[in-house]
C-alpha cells in the first residue's frame with residue numbers, strides 16, 4: 001500500500017494548491033491532503049503543539065516563521081535596529097523552547113521535521129514539499 005500518487009498526478013494537484021492568501025501552514029496541509037496523508041493539527045497532547053502530526057509515521061511537523069524562530073543565516077531573519085536586545089531575548093526564548101520541545105518529542109520516539117517559512121516561498125515550495133514526502137516515506 002502506498003500513500004503517494006504518481007508524480008504527474010501530484011503536480012496536477014499542485015496547480016490547485018497555491019492560491020491567494022495561502023499561509024505556509026496551509027500550503028503544507030493541502031499538499032499532504034492531496035497526497036492522501038492523514039494528519040492532525042496542533043495536537044495539544046504533544047510538546048510544543050506541533051502544527052501537523054502524522055501518527056502513522058510518528059512524525060511531528062513544525063512550520064516555523066523565520067523571524068520568530070530565528071532562522072540562522074536566513075534573509076527573513078533580521079533583528080530590528082530598535083529595541084534590538086528585546087527582540088534578541090524574545091527570539092532566543094522561542095528557540096530555547098523549540099529545542100526543549102524537540103527533546104521531549106524525541107524521547108517519546110517522535111520524528112521531527114521543521115519546515116521554515118522561506119522554504120515555502122514561490123520558487124522553493126515544490127522542492128520542499130516533495131522532499132517532505134520522501135522524508136516521510138523513508139525508512140527511519
Ligand SMILES: [Zn+2]
Pocket residue numbers: 066071074075076077116117118119
Ligand atoms: Zn528562513
